[in-house]
Amino acid sequence: MSALPEPLVDLMAALGRLPGIGPRTAERLALHIVQADPAEVDRLATALTTARLRVKACERCGALTEAQPCALCTDDRRDASLLCVVERPVDVLLLDKTGVFRGRFHVLGGKLSPINGVEPEDLRIRELELRLTAEPIREVVLALPTDVEGDATSSYLARRLAPRGVRVTRLAHGLPAGTGLEFADELTLSRALEGRRPLD
Amino acid sequence: MHLAHLRLRDFRNYARLDAEFSPGFHLLLGDNAQGKTNILEAIYLLATLRSFRGVGGAQMVRHDHKGYFVGARVVGQGTRQIRMYWSATERQLSLDGQPVRRLSDYLGVLRAVVFCTEDLQLVKGPAARRRRFLDLLLSQTHPTYLPLLQRYTAALRSRNALLKQSLVDAMAFDSFTQELVSVGNQIIALRRELVPRLSPLARLAYRRIANDAEELKLAYQPSVKTDFAIELAASRARERSYRMTLVGPHRDDLALMLNDQPAAQFASEGQKRTLAIALKMAQAEYVTGLHGTPPVLLIDDVMGELDVRRRSGLLPLLERSHQASGQVFMTCTEENWPRELGRRLQRWIVSAGSLRAVDSAPTP
Ligand SMILES: Nc1ncnc2c1ncn2[C@@H]1O[C@H](COP(=O)(O)OP(=O)(O)O)[C@@H](O)[C@H]1O
Ligand SMILES: [Mg+2]
Ligand SMILES: [Zn+2]
Numbered sequence: 001m002s003a004l005p006e007p008l009v010d011l012m013a014a015l016g017r018l019p020g021i022g023p024r025t026a027e028r029l030a031l032h033i034v035q036a037d038p039a040e041v042d043r044l045a046t047a048l049t050t051a052r053l054r055v056k057a058c059e060r061c062g063a064l065t066e067a068q069p070c071a072l073c074t075d076d077r078r079d080a081s082l083l084c085v086v087e088r089p090v091d092v093l094l095l096d097k098t099g100v101f102r103g104r105f106h107v108l109g110g111k112l113s114p115i116n117g118v119e120p121e122d123l124r125i126r127e128l129e130l131r132l133t134a135e136p137i138r139e140v141v142l143a144l145p146t147d148v149e150g151d152a153t154s155s156y157l158a159r160r161l162a163p164r165g166v167r168v169t170r171l172a173h174g175l176p177a178g179t180g181l182e183f184a185d186e187l188t189l190s191r192a193l194e195g196r197r198p199l200d
Numbered sequence: 201m202h203l204a205h206l207r208l209r210d211f212r213n214y215a216r217l218d219a220e221f222s223p224g225f226h227l228l229l230g231d232n233a234q235g236k237t238n239i240l241e242a243i244y245l246l247a248t249l250r251s252f253r254g255v256g257g258a259q260m261v262r263h264d265h266k267g268y269f270v271g272a273r274v275v276g277q278g279t280r281q282i283r284m285y286w287s288a289t290e291r292q293l294s295l296d297g298q299p300v301r302r303l304s305d306y307l308g309v310l311r312a313v314v315f316c317t318e319d320l321q322l323v324k325g326p327a328a329r330r331r332r333f334l335d336l337l338l339s340q341t342h343p344t345y346l347p348l349l350q351r352y353t354a355a356l357r358s359r360n361a362l363l364k365q366s367l368v369d370a371m372a373f374d375s376f377t378q379e380l381v382s383v384g385n386q387i388i389a390l391r392r393e394l395v396p397r398l399s400p401l402a403r404l405a406y407r408r409i410a411n412d413a414e415e416l417k418l419a420y421q422p423s424v425k426t427d428f429a430i431e432l433a434a435s436r437a438r439e440r441s442y443r444m445t446l447v448g449p450h451r452d453d454l455a456l457m458l459n460d461q462p463a464a465q466f467a468s469e470g471q472k473r474t475l476a477i478a479l480k481m482a483q484a485e486y487v488t489g490l491h492g493t494p495p496v497l498l499i500d501d502v503m504g505e506l507d508v509r510r511r512s513g514l515l516p517l518l519e520r521s522h523q524a525s526g527q528v529f530m531t532c533t534e535e536n537w538p539r540e541l542g543r544r545l546q547r548w549i550v551s552a553g554s555l556r557a558v559d560s561a562p563t564p
Contacts (some may be wrong), residue, residue, distance in 0.1 A: 022289070112372055114361035120369055148354040148379050156375040 008034055060131070062107030062124055063092040072096070072105060079103045081138040085128065085157065087111055087145060095143060103141070106131065111144060111153040120156065128157075132164055142170040201276035201311065201493045202527040203243060209269035210262040212238035213553040221527065222546065225519070228531045229558075230550035236531035239550070240314065240498040243529065246272050246282055247312035247496070248336070249293070249303070257286040274310045276493060282309065304343045311340055311495035313484040315502045319476035323463055327453035334391055334454060337398075337483050341490050348386055352449065355380040360444045380448065381429045387449045388422055395420035395454065398482050405481035409513040410474045415459050423451035474510055477502065481517055494526035504536045511538060519544075 008030055016026035033041055057063070058070035065071065072078065072092070082103025086092055092105045108123045131137065142157060144150040158168045208217040213235045228236045237253075241260070244252045251260060261268045267287025274280045285292040293300045300306045321329050338345040359376045362368050399418040406416040424431055424447060431447050438446055456463040456475060463475055488494040497518065503511060515538055518528055531550075532538070547558040 112375070114358045114365070114372070114376070120372060148351055148358060148376075148383075152355075152358065152372070152375040152379050155378055156372055159371045159375065 057089065057107070061092070061105045062089060062109060062127075063105055064089045077102075080136050082141065083131070083135075083137045083139070084141045084143055086143050087150065087153075091143065101141075103139075104135075108144070108153070111149045112156055113149050120160075123153075125157070125160070129161075129164075132161070132166060137166060139167040139169060142168065144170075201274060201496065203246075203272055203310065203496055204275045204279070205271075205273035206239075206242065207269070207271035208242055210265040211242055211268040211270055212260055212262060214238065215262065215553060217553075217555060219555050223527050225545035226527070226529045227537055227545050227547045228529060228550050228555075229534055229537060229547060230531075231533060234550045235553045235555075236550045237316075237500050239555070240500050240529060240531065242270050243272075243310075243496065244312050244314050244498055245270060246274075246284070247310040248307070249284075252314045252316060252318075252498075257291075258288065261287070272310065276309075280309050303346060307339060307346065308343070308491075311487055311491070312498055313480055313487065313495050314498040314500065315477060315480045316500040317502065317505065319480060319502075320472060322476050322479055323456060323467070323472045327451075330454040330456075331450075331452055333479065333483075334394065334452075337486065338390055338394060340487055340495075342390060345387075345390060348383060348390075352380070352383045352387055355383055356445055356448070356450055363439055363443045363445065377429075377432065380445070381432065384424070384428055384448050388424060388428070388452075391449065391452065392420055392422065398486055401485045402478045402482035405485070405517065406474060406478035408517055409477060409481075409510050410471070411509060411513045414471070415457075416463075416475065416478060417457040417460070419455040419457065421453040421455050423447055423449065470507065470510070473505060477514060488526075496526070497528040497530075499528065499530040501531060503530070503532055503538055 011033065012023075012026045012030040015021055015029050016023055018026075021029070033044075054066050055064050056066070056068070058065045058068065058073060060069040060073045063070050063072060067074075079102050082101075083106055084095060084101055084103055085106045085108060086095065087108055087110065089107050092107060095101050095105070106124070106128050108125070108128075110118050110123050112118055112120065112123070128140075132140075140157075140161060142154045144154050154170050158170075161168055202223040203221050206217065206219050206221065208214040211217075228239060230236050241251055241253060244250070245260070253259075257268075267285055267290065270282075270284045272282045274282065281296050283292070283294045293306065295306060295309060322333055335345075335349055339349070355376060359373070359380055362373050362376060395418055402418055403416045406414070428448065432445075435447050456479075458467050458471060458475065461467075463472060467475065484495055484497060499518070506514065518530075530537075549556045549558060
């Protein structure tokens, strides 16, 4: 039987479910929290619930935002003819930071994964096609991970979008193979963006 | 290259071990179940991050302990420090104090070739054994091979998962097929290039060990005859009924021919043993030729199985390969160690998880 108070055990369990937090870290954080200044813990609790309530996926592009649609989608200075397709919301931030890409974004929300049962219908591809009809998009830049599933998703999109006559390019392979965007530094990312090429 | 220092903590039956090894020939002597093979297993683990016994990490942790530590100092071009820790919840691998981020940065720091009784399965066993042999050799010599193989395996698993669905999205299927073909073709090309280079090395080793005129030949037998994409498309009907990918490098084989006859069917037991050793010798020679330094040879219980004639053929090969500052570790029981090797070796007594140098023998 555990000698620890039940609420503390619950807190450790909750923290331990967060990504990247193992049992030891969860324990350390929980012990810190139950011994910290109550006001500070209050601020943390409020920050958690507020952030969760106010941050949503942009209905148009899928990036994280408070306003609907998001600032990236409404910014007139961005090139509306260029659309960059990424896997996850965080990839939007990574690419936007390079400052090289001045178009708009579209988050797929995953990649094709037969092993995990992720099929085309599970991704925001319908939404992408609707945007191609509604917006003056002339080029779609695929910035998906370079592992097998990412590459297969890229060629899937190239096949599926082909009848629409839109130009489909992908990031040049300056990216470390088999990884997501987060492993690339900004310089590599912006070079990859400049060297993008059509899919064969 | 040689292993200069080995440190074990809670690895198999070793609670603690710290041993210094010079280049040259090391004989690990001891009764059964004392921990001779465990030492070779640890060295091989350092080289390949796998056990040659084909087991996972849990089995290598000393009974009733949390995790094992295996550390080494390897002297090659420079001196490298390896530290490895494994437990059910934690894995660490560092090189010169830095965590290893990519396997390809690590493999090659220590190269090893193991000879063990299981090698007989290279001759007698299914094609998967021989593919693994080729894969291991290519991973040791080609920095891009392992990621390529992992990619192929991922594409194959995805494609097979699609084949198991009742309603296959044709476009998604084509996309994964395209991945499979482009990666598969690179694997085929590397295997096709390797086998003709390996074949003469194996033939020579076989001749020397067997000391007779039988001709050993290795031939690559690819599943894909000319065009992967076309043959894959042609197999669609069969794929549909088997619900898996039936053509591709995952179906390759390496043919072993003795006097133009398949060895698995026609060779004698002794010939098969010799052939298995010859394959491993060829592996060692190939790695040496490519990198300029011989890999560390790990020889487990092989001597006891060879007749006098074959032993006297093999020993000079081993002696030769530990020249140029190479290293050989060989396990034997007190009865069957090859005394003909003479004085140019370091003897160690292995008993109940400890290692003791026998100082009467001068180090080479
Ligand atoms: N995980 C483990 N923990 C403790 N002892 C182990 C472990 N695995 C194997 N052993 C012990 O190691 C010994 C076998 O070692 P091994 O190197 O195979 O012997 P040999 O000297 O015959 O080559 C046996 O005594 C076995 O009980
Ligand atoms: Mg043994
Ligand atoms: Zn948006």
